Amino acid sequence: xxxxxxxxxxxxxxxxxxxxxxxxxxxxxxxxxxxxxxxxxxxxxxxxxxxxxxxxxxxxxxxxxxxxxxxxxxxxxxxxxxxxxxxxxxxxxxxxxxx
Amino acid sequence: xxxxxxxxxxxxxxxxxxxxxxxxxxxxxxxxxxxxxxxxxxxxxxxxxxxxxxxxxxxxxxxxxxxxxxxxxxxxxxxxxxxxxxxxxxxxxxxxxxxxxxxxxxxxxxxxxxxxxxxxxxxxxxxxxxxxxxxxxxxxxxxxxxxxxxxxxxxxxxxxxxxxxxxxxxxxxxxxxxxxxxxxxxxxxxxxxxxxxxxxxxxxxxxxxxxxxxxxxxxxxxxxxxxxxxxxxxxxxxxxxxxxxxxxxxxxxxx
Numbered sequence: 343x344x345x346x347x348x349x350x351x352x353x354x355x356x357x358x359x360x361x362x363x364x365x366x367x368x369x370x371x372x373x374x375x376x377x378x379x380x381x382x383x384x385x386x387x388x389x390x391x392x393x394x395x396x397x398x399x400x401x402x403x404x405x406x407x408x409x410x411x412x413x414x415x416x417x418x419x420x421x422x423x424x425x426x427x428x429x430x431x432x433x434x435x436x437x438x439x440x441x
Numbered sequence: 442x443x444x445x446x447x448x449x450x451x452x453x454x455x456x457x458x459x460x461x462x463x464x465x466x467x468x469x470x471x472x473x474x475x476x477x478x479x480x481x482x483x484x485x486x487x488x489x490x491x492x493x494x495x496x497x498x499x500x501x502x503x504x505x506x507x508x509x510x511x512x513x514x515x516x517x518x519x520x521x522x523x524x525x526x527x528x529x530x531x532x533x534x535x536x537x538x539x540x541x542x543x544x545x546x547x548x549x550x551x552x553x554x555x556x557x558x559x560x561x562x563x564x565x566x567x568x569x570x571x572x573x574x575x576x577x578x579x580x581x582x583x584x585x586x587x588x589x590x591x592x593x594x595x596x597x598x599x600x601x602x603x604x605x606x607x608x609x610x611x612x613x614x615x616x617x618x619x620x621x622x623x624x625x626x627x628x629x630x631x632x633x634x635x636x637x638x639x640x641x642x643x644x645x646x647x648x649x650x651x652x653x654x655x656x657x658x659x660x661x662x663x664x665x666x667x668x669x670x671x672x673x674x675x676x677x678x679x680x681x682x683x684x685x686x687x688x689x690x691x692x693x694x695x696x
Contacts, residue, residue, distance in 0.1 A: 360544075364589055365623065367547050416506075419499055419535065421542045422589060 349398045350432035352405045357426045358418045359390035393417055402429050442665055443469045445483030447513065447529075449504045450475070454490035454526065454646060461649035462487075466661045475507040485522040485566065485664050486513055488529030490582070490644060500543065500585045501531030510536055522566035522664065523638045527583055530630070530640030539633055539640050540598070541590030543583075547623025551584040556621055558606040558629045558643055559613055565605060565632050567639045569666055570659035576613050577606075577656035579643035581621055586642040588624040588631075595625050606630030606641050 360366040366388055373387035399405035409427050418425040444462045448455050455472060462470035471481055480486060493504035504510070510532075517523045517538050525533040533539040546552055555578050560571040571577075590598070598604055606629040610619040615627040622642070630641030645657025 364544070365547065365587070367545050367549050367587075367623075371549055416498070416502065419502070419542055421534075421540075421591075422544055 349400055352397050352399060352402065352432050353430040354395050354397050354405065354409055355428045355430075356393040356409065356413060356417055357390060357428075358393065358413075358423050359388050359425075361420075361422055361424045364422045390423075396433070402432075405429055442485070443471065443481075443483045444661075444664060445471055445473045445480050445486045447473045447486065447488050447509055448475060449491065449493035449507060449532075451493045451495055452489050452491035452528070454528075454644065457644070457646040457649075458487050458489045458526070461646040461658065461661045462664075465649040465655075465658050466665060468665060473509060475504070475509050477509050478512060480509075480512050480516055485524070486516060488513070488523070488525040488532050489646070490527030490529060493528055493532065496528075496585075499531075499535065500528060501533075501535040504528075504532045505536040514538060517633070517638050520635060520637050524567050524660070525638075525640040526644060526646065527581075527586070527642055530642055531585065533638060533640045538638050539631055540594045541588055541625075541631070543585050543642070544587045544589055545585050546583070546587050546621070551582075552586070552621045553580070553582040554621075555580050556629070556643055557609050557611065557613075557619065558641075559609040559615070561604050561607055562602050562632075564602075565636050565639050565663075567660045567663050568605060570663045574613065576609060577645075577648070577659075578654055579645055579648040579657045581643050583622070583642055586622040586624065588622075588628040588642075590625060595628075598628075598631055599626065601634070603632050603634070603636070604628055604630075605632050605639055606643070 368389040369387040372389055373384055376384045397405050399408060406427060406429055413425045446455050446458045459470050462468060473481060497503060513523060514536060531543045534542050557576050557578055560568055560573060560575040563569055563571050563573055607615050608620050608627040608629050610616050620627045629643055632639045645660040648654045648657035
């Protein structure tokens with residue numbers, strides 16, 4: 343399909359962190375460990391997950407729309423997690439279709 | 442009565458559930474592979490414990506998309522009894538059949554030891570053999586068993602009597618020290634709004650033999666007595682009733 347050849351490839355990063363009000367024992371433990379090591383003034387440590395991939399899409403808006411659905415369906419559990427999506431400028435056009 | 446036990450890659454309590462049903466209760470049990478598209482005519486379904494798909498992403502997050510889960514969800518929506526134990530509970534939450542979620546234990550440690558749970562409600566297909574207030578000893582074995590839910594959700598669970606099991610101490614009190622993982626309101630098990638889908642973190646199948654204790658056996662025996670609302674003529678009625686009586690006697694002696 344000709345439209346396929348026009349698609350761009352976007353570098354996607356999704357940061358998943360515990361939702362506000364959901365306990366984050368891992369973050370708390372990191373905070374305590376930093377305090378034990380003598381680092382003062384560290385507050386509200388949160389620990390989460392980074393998911394990074396490249397995605398072919400027609401434009402940045404279409405990419406964001408698709409990634410949001412991915413987050414809602416699989417990558418984050420909205421009951422306990424929130425997510426931030428960042429989409430970089432397209433890195434390169436995919437190779438032209440054969441034929 | 443035919444009980445289906447779903448096997449995901451990484452399930453590891455499937456054999457224990459099978460034995461609890463076959464040897465503990467004496468009824469038919471079959472394994473259902475996660476790629477299967479039908480439930481083989483089973484009357485009830487168990488999602489056993491384990492580490493389906495290596496717990497990648499979140500516990501239960503990938504298993505929920507297994508082909509058989511489409512059938513399990515339809516079966517549950519149709520009023521069929523579904524029990525999720527440990528990882529099975531996590532899968533039921535990820536699949537949206539039960540509200541809330543299970544996150545890392547507040548201790549950050551994997552907890553593997555016996556706990557006491559109090560039976561809060563007996564009006565589910567898996568608890569009719571008990572009496573309200575019965576305290577059961579069953580093992581837990583999980584790293585992510587801390588039940589969390591929005592305040593409105595947990596209040597609704599309480600209000601609708603959908604907390605089925607609660608962690609308690611030797612006095613039967615739901616204290617903070619009796620809570621092995623930081624679960625909201627000491628919740629160890631809940632059911633859905635239709636009271637047919639039950640999830641719990643402790644392992645009743647590991648407390649279903651003389652050697653390991655029999656407090657969990659009633660969860661499986663209850664299935665014999667259970668009738669779907671639209672079920673035809675009762676089967677095995679006499680056997681079911683006598684088993685229920687035995688369990689009551691045993692529960693009474695233990696408490």
